[in-house]
């Protein structure tokens with residue numbers, strides 16, 4: 346059996362999935378938590394019982410060794426030995442200007458990821474810990490880094506450039522990168538397959554990745570043309586706790602009025618804003634709908650603002666692309682929240698969208714479904730995202 350181990354390393358956690366290359370089936374998945382504190386391993390083979398144990402994990406190294414231990418365990422493991430892992434795919438948040446695609450991990454690749462730590466100060470060091478731990482634990486297994494920013498690297502300069510002094514771009518690599526790239530790439534590719542237009546350079550798709558963090562992206566011929574997140578994941582839509590795009594002059598204004606430090610301002614925009622900040626209730630869309638139902642006007646406002654934000658992007662991207670063939674909803678909200686999809690799709694006939702509101706309301710959660718009516722010029726669909734599978738596919742393509 347040949348498998349790909351997919352790793353998503355955080356500063357104190359490490360998520361993993363083992364995927365069979367041939368069938369693309371998930372054989373097992375799980376999580377190491379509280380790395381550097383005490384340590385807990387969770388493991389769930391697809392065909393077996395969930396297993397968890399407390400185990401010391403001073404670093405990511407011990408965590409990955411424990412993962413390899415359960416995966417190859419005689420009783421509960423799903424592979425015989427380490428040779429069954431053909432390659433490891435790592436999710437890496439920021440590739441900066443250095444990476445336009447996934448890359449085989451070498452010393453040079455690691456140095457290039459280190460170089461862009463200032464652009465992803467929270468995630469890149471954690472991603473590197475995962476990579477280094479795997480290189481030590483499995484020195485003969487190829488490793489591939491899959492960047493969340495690579496999707497956005499096909500944007501033209503007029504699209505990714507901010508209208509700041511040009512030196513800011515040259516000196517500090519300040520530009521639009523975009524995030525959720527692996528997800529946008531995956532669902533765009535799947536949508537093009539469903540349309541039967543693989544290889545067509547003109548196929549135009551808008552993908553709405555709506556979750557706790559949300560972004561909208563558009564593509565032509567399967568290549569990103571524009572995307573709503575920017576230098577960081579703060580730009581674009583209002584999100585669970587992030588403000589999204591605001592007048593930049595609000596930043597110095599509020600820092601002055603509220604006497605906030607840089608860090609406090611950053612926290613206000615990233616953790617206290619968005620759905621949570623507007624509603625004062627929650628960042629979770631389920632809570633917001635319940636609050637709206639109970640008459641909470643601010644929860645209703647937050648939901649309306651979110652829908653309005655997505656509409657704005659769909660409209661502007663349709664203008665940028667000169668039309669759109671397909672709109673995809675994906676991620677937690679996109680796949681599950683029928684009411685939000687309905688709100689977004691209201692009054693969009695002008696674009697050639699004939700949305701089936703009844704079918705949408707009755708749609709099962711988290712499942713692939715076409716929601717536009719048969720004659721609709723634009724096809725609207727829900728496609729569940731699968732970032733791990735996208736990482737596994739890229740890893741296999743590069744490493745094997």
Ligand code: ADP
Pocket residue numbers: 555556557558559585628629630631676677678681682683710
């Ligand atoms: P993340 O950005 O953390 O990966 P997800 O894509 O998992 O987020 O989306 C999580 C969000 O999806 C939750 O905050 C919640 O608001 C929303 N969500 C999940 N299930 C439902 C549901 N059944 N109805 C409405 N919203 C849902």
